[in-house]
Amino acid sequence: xxxxxxxxxxxxxxxxxxxxxxxxNKKKLNIDxxxxxxxxxxxxxxxxxxxxxxxxxxxxxxITLGNHTFDQKxxxxxxxxxxxxxxxxxxPKGTPGRxxxxxxxxxxxxxxxxxxxxxxxxxxxxDDPFQVIPEQINGYVLxxxxxxxxxxxxxxxxxxxxxxxxxxxxxxxxxxGTHTHVPxxxxxxxxxxxxxxxxCGMCGDYDSCIGMHEESPIKRFTSKVDAYARMRPAxxxxxxxxxxxxxxxxxxxxxxxxxxxxxxxxxxxx
Numbered sequence: 001x002x003x004x005x006x007x008x009x010x011x012x013x014x015x016x017x018x019x020x021x022x023x024x025n026k027k028k029l030n031i032d033x034x035x036x037x038x039x040x041x042x043x044x045x046x047x048x049x050x051x052x053x054x055x056x057x058x059x060x061x062x063i064t065l066g067n068h069t070f071d072q073k074x075x076x077x078x079x080x081x082x083x084x085x086x087x088x089x090x091x092p093k094g095t096p097g098r099x100x101x102x103x104x105x106x107x108x109x110x111x112x113x114x115x116x117x118x119x120x121x122x123x124x125x126x127d128d129p130f131q132v133i134p135e136q137i138n139g140y141v142l143x144x145x146x147x148x149x150x151x152x153x154x155x156x157x158x159x160x161x162x163x164x165x166x167x168x169x170x171x172x173x174x175x176x177g178t179h180t181h182v183p184x185x186x187x188x189x190x191x192x193x194x195x196x197x198x199x200c201g202m203c204g205d206y207d208s209c210i211g212m213h214e215e216s217p218i219k220r221f222t223s224k225v226d227a228y229a230r231m232r233p234a235x236x237x238x239x240x241x242x243x244x245x246x247x248x249x250x251x252x253x254x255x256x257x258x259x260x261x262x263x264x265x266x267x268x269x270x
Contacts, residue, residue, distance in 0.1 A: 001032045001033065001105065001108055001110055001112075001147065001148060001246075001247040002029070002030055002031055002032050002033075002244060002245070002246050002247070003031075003032065003033045003034075003035065003112065003148060003150060003173075003174070003244075003245045003247060004029070004031045004033070004034055004035070004242055004243070004244050004245070004259075005034075005035045005036070005037075005150065005152065005176050005200060005242055005243050005245070006018055006034075006035070006036045006037065006200070006203055006240065006241065006242040006259075007037055007176075007178050007181070007183070007199070007200030007201045007202050007203060007241045007242065008037045008039060008040045008066070008178050008179070008181055008200075008201075008202040008203070008204070008211075009036060009037065009038050009040060009041040009202070009203045009204065010040040010041070010044055010181070010202050010203065010204030010205070010210075010211030010212075010233050010234075010238075011040070011041070011043055011044050011204060011205075011211065011232075011233025011234070011235070012043075012233065012235065013204060013205045013233060013234065013235050013236065013237070013238040014040070014041065014202065014203040014204040014205070014211070014233070014238045015041055015051065015054065015203075016238070017203055017204075017237070017238035017239070017240050017261075017262055017263065018036065018055075018058075018203045018238075018240055019054070019058050021240040021261055021262070022034065022058050022059060022060070023058060026059055029244065031244075032105055032107075032108060033061050033062075033103070033105055033112055033148075034059055034060045034061050034062075035060070035061065035062045035063075035064060035114060035150060035152070036055055036060050036062075036063050036064070037063070037064045037065070037066065037152055037154070037178045037200070038051065038052070038055060038063045038064070038065065038085075039064075039065040039066040039067070039068045039069060039154070040068060040202070040204070040211065040233075041055075042071070042072055043232065043233060044068075044211065044212060044231060044232065044233045045068050045071035045072070046068050046069065046070065046071030046072035046075070047063070047065065047072065047075070047085070048072055048075055048078075049075065049078055049082075052078070052082060052084075052085060056084065061084065061103055061112075062084050062086060062101065062103060062112075062114045063084060063085050063086065064086050064114065064116040064152040064154070064178075065085070065086065065087045065088065065116060065154070066088065066116070066118060066154035066178060066179055067118060067123055067124065067154065067179070069087045069088065069091075069097075070087075070096075076096050077096075079096040079097030079098075080096050080097060083098065083101055084101070084103075085097065086098060086099060086100065086101055086114055086115070086116045087099060087116060088116050088117055088118035088126065088154060089115055089116060089117050089129075089132055089133065089136060090117050090118060090126045090127040090128065090129045090132040090133075091118070091126055091127070092126065092127060099115065099116055099117070099132075099136070100113060100114065100115040100116075100136055101113070101114055102146070105147075108147075110147035110148070111146055111147050111148075112146075112147060112148045112149075112150065113137070113140055113146050113148070113149045113150070114150050114152075115133065115136070115137070115149065115150070115151045115152070116151075116152045116154065117129040117132070117133055117151060117152070117153050117154065117155075117164075118153075118154045118155065119153065119154065119155025119156055119157060119160045119161070119179075120155075120160070121155070121156055121157035121159075121160050122156040122157060123155065123156055123179075129153070129164065130163075130164065130167060133151070133164075133168065134167075134168070134171075137149060137168075137171065137172065142171070142172070142173065142250060142251025142252060143249060143250040143251040143252075146251065147247065147251055148173040148174075148247045148251055149171070149172040149173050149251070150172070150173055150174050150175075150176075150245070151164075151168070151172055151174070151175040151176070152176060152177075152178055153165075153175055153176070153177050153178070154177075154178045154179045155177060155178075155179055156179055156180065158177075158184075158198050161175070161177040161198050161199075162196075162198065165190060165194060165196040166190060168194060169190040169191060169192040169193070169194045170190075170192025170193055170194060170252070171194070172194055173194065173195065173245065173247055173251055173252060173253055174194060174195035174196065174245045174253050174256065175194065175195075175196055176195075176196070176197045176199075176200050176243055177197065177198045177199040177200065178199060178200055179199070180199045180210075181199075181201060181202035181204070181210040181211055182199055182201060182202075182210070183199060183200060183201025183241045183258060183260060183265070184197060184198040184199045184201075185258075186198050187243065187256045187257065187258050188256065189253050189254075189255075189256060192252075193250070193252030193253060194252065194253060195245050195253030195256040196256070197243050197256065197258065200241055200242060200243050200258075201239075201241030201260070202239075202241055203238055203239070203240045203241060203242075204233065204234070204238050204239070205233070205234035205235060205236045205237065205238050205239075205263065205264065206238075206239050206263055206264035206265050207234060207236050207263075207264045208233075208234030208236075211233055211234060212231045212232065212233055212234060213231070213232050213233070213234050214234075216230050216231045216232075217231070236263075236264075237262060237263045237264070238262065238263050239260055239261065239262055239263030239264055239265040240259065240260070240261045240262055240263075241258070241259065241260055241265075242258070242259040243256060243257065243258050243259060244256070244257045244258075244259060
């Protein structure tokens, strides 16, 4: 089975590039299951029903989120209604939505468990992901009652991502980091068979400040004026950043390879 995951989609430029890439490459790359991080897809802040529908229409199977999950306040009912939309699992109890979901891949007769978690270092303090994730995957055994377990770990600190992957090595198929919007070069298979990448990067315009026009971020760093509300996504051609993961019969990672296509970054095309 081949799973593909695309990092944080930022604004319309990122959405358009992702739609084009999937339409062109899904069959070409023999992709069986598609996961997208959509937490910046609505003008950089959160996601909407319309954008969810756009992603599902092009063959996305699951959408993960992150620290901007609830930025679109008029969409709260969406999280309880849409089972394919997954917010961080370690948000406090009572938070709308779900942090994990089992998906059927009918034409392969397989099941994929997708989990979204958020880090705590340099982010808001949520429940401990090192406690929550093992508790939630307890009872799922790769190659037995689940065919793949994929985790999108939305975290700021590299060490936290590395530690989580090594903590879960052999118990999950792959852990891929998101949030920093910068693709890393450390795609690897850990000793016990779990695929790992510190950060997938974003689907967005890299001629920018992590996907946003640079004026507002620069102003925030050089003055006391909070320009956060005026941030807007950059709108030139986006680079699509993702990762391909081949899953073996035991539910572990046989191969992991990064994708970079189009836009400002040098391409790395499979």
